[in-house]
Amino acid sequence: MRLSGAKALIKSLENEGVEVIFGIPGGAILPVYDALYGSSIRHILVRHEQCAAHAADGYARASGRVGVCMATSGPGATNLVTGIATAYMDSSPIVAITGQVARHMIGRDAFQEADIIGITTPITKYSFQIRSAEEVPRVVKEAFYLAAEGRPAPVLIDFPVDVQREEVEMDFDVKISPHLNKVVKEPHPLQVKRATEILLNAERPVILAGGGVIISNASEELRALAELLMIPVMVTLMGKGAFPENHPLYIGRIGMHGSAAANKLIMEADVILAVGTRFSDRSTGRFDTFARDATLIHVDIDAAEIGKNIRPDIPIVADAKHALKAIYEAAKELARRKDNSTWLQRVKEVKESLEKAGQHSADELSPKNLIREIRKLLPADGIVTTGVGRNQMWASLYFEVYHPRTFITSGGLGTMGFGLPAALGAKVAKPNSIVVDIDGDGSFLMTERELATSIAENIPVIAVILNDGWLGMVKYWQDLFYGRRYCATCLKRGIPDFVKLAEAYGANAARPQSLEEFSKTFKEAMSSDRTTVIDVWINPDEPVLPFAPPGKSLAETIIDLREVKKGGS
């Protein structure tokens, strides 16, 4: 079959089962857009390429499938960068397709030429520049394989415009090069045996579940193992959703703004089974204080994560699902040798005594009340995305997650503006789920234009803006560590008027004055087929607690602002 490179690209994407592309066209990608005309693939025209990448990322996280975004050369491609970096840090599989100037112009600083491969090498697993049209089917196949296999990540395809036009005989029956397959899925049996014995003999065991458990769809296996051995479970920010938070064995999330009980109990554990986590400093606190006296079993599919930040006693390189299953099978054979009922009792007591720990204002419209209300109204499969800052931490503290892939947040990069475009991506992936962006006013403003996309493309979501009129999290640090010298953090609440702004885009909007009004608005939003923006004015002095200050151990988690000492970084 004789086809142009552009047509071959679209056909290859169709062969991969791609149903949607988020993007913005331009000169150097026009042949591809022309080939898209009439394709079964839906194209969603976003209003900024950063949001194309965030939306593809949100789509990938909600569905587990590879998300696709597309942009033209030069500024289109560079606009993708923040979105690609965000996906990279949180191991989310996206394929980014960029136009490029014609081959003979590359390296001549042509109009709208950017070395996008050079720019994105540090934030992609791999990138391809298609040098001749016949490579297209293989490149697409390899790109999707690499994005999704093992530890997922963004992959970039840079496509010179003359190659898009080049017509050649196409062969779609292609195979990926064999050396690309490097993933070890099955755990080493000996390591499994050692890990199982350690777990069976543990007095105070915990399981720490990271995002890897969600990525490998291992929640069922995690739950089975925890229940079999009666091991309490905690999660990282990225692991939220790996384990149902209403389960009796659930403790909480660890980290800088983790639950007080989880931060306390992980430091008391004698054995930690950590699965699919890279031990981010935001999760562990000071590295040399984390799990110092515990026996650490670390399961990860990325061998380079093992020993990078924290050295485990038992390393297991494997897919989380396979490893959890193997440990479960091994544990079923052997009986539990150590009774851990004292530990379970201790866990229960600490959890109960610290459940309410962490101050918050008594305001009716406190973030805690609002987020609890959202949880109450939202069905169990409802999806929450977040901005970055206090809103994100409150959402992670107060929003109980019951199912994997229903809590979507920019954990690693902490990208303000992620919430709304990621919500759109999630909604496209799960049209039957209600998707709520719990956002900050500062974060929301960074990508607010995507309200246009949501209305024009009919992708209804709910955005709840916890509007404090400040770059709240930064102000909070200025409060605590910089003597309330508020340099460049006041946003002057009311600029813009989010209700008018939303209405200008054609969205529903409201500014509720009481929890009851909020509840009513939210219910209406849930049944509306139009995007709704709910602007809630909250107390600018609302604290985020618990707090393990930067550079401190999780054992130093504070739950009362009077405990804060000067310092921090």
Added chain:
Amino acid sequence: MEVRRVKKPLHIISFIVENKPGVLFRVAWLIRRRNFNIESISVGPTENANISRMTITLYGDEPTVEQVVKQLRKLVDIIKVSRLDPDNTVIREMALVKVHVPDPAARADLDYYVRAFRGRIVDLSPDAAIVEVTGTPQKIDAFIELMRSFGIKELARTGATALPRSPKE
């Protein structure tokens, strides 16, 4: 050049890569990104035209070297990474040293050293000579040390390359 004094053990990492544009860039980027302090890096073709061999040497503690190896293994174009045991490895480096030899006495001295190190004088002018010497990095270090007495005008080293010895029964 400064003399290295306290030395952690020398590690040799040898890896074969797809001979594609951008591979060297990715390896160089990785080394910078992860803050690895390498001693040398060399690249060259192998018996297979589609595959190149790269060799990195570094002094470092075990966890660091382990991280280098693991991070390299993750690079898509890298086919195989091996750590070579210095005791069972043939390791060679080549250096070109341009030294100051203003008179016949100096030239005679130079000749003596060069022969002792099985090197060769490959270029000679009225007051300078270029010496080529091959050997282990340690041998090259020692030779360069000796050349200092003449006054080194310019120096070029290739970086080490290595292959494991065949196992002996």
